[in-house]
Amino acid sequence: MKPADEPLYEIKANLFRALAHPIRIRVLELLVAAETAAPGAGEVTVTALLADIDASPSHLSGHLGVLRQYGVVTSRRVGSHVYYRTAHPAVVDLLTSARRFLLDSLEASGDQLAAASALPPLP
Secondary structure, eight states: OOGGGSOHHHHHHHHHHHTOSHHHHHHHHHHHHHHHHSTTTOOEEHHHHHHHSOSOHHHHHHHHHHHHHTTSEEEEEETTEEEEEESSTHHHHHHHHHHHHHHHHHHHHHHHHHHHHTSOOOO
């Protein structure tokens, strides 16, 4: 089945599969930080990513390949350097929404934990 023939929910599921690894999330956070620091010029080299991510070059390359495959990042080569950036401004919104959701969930869990710890002890 060609991507154009896939239902939107399958395409969305593939997007979330592309995001389903901590290294890929960290890569995107670093790319978003670079874009935020220098709007329109926020690119990061693989060398810079390796300095901030605990992964071998081949392992990081595989993760970058997944993000490229699903259109989450783009890359360009200049000599021996490869530069990466987010493929769309909505990637920032996606990461921001995910962080907000997680922080709200953790806060709710913390409230529940505090309420549970306030219960009288059981014999």
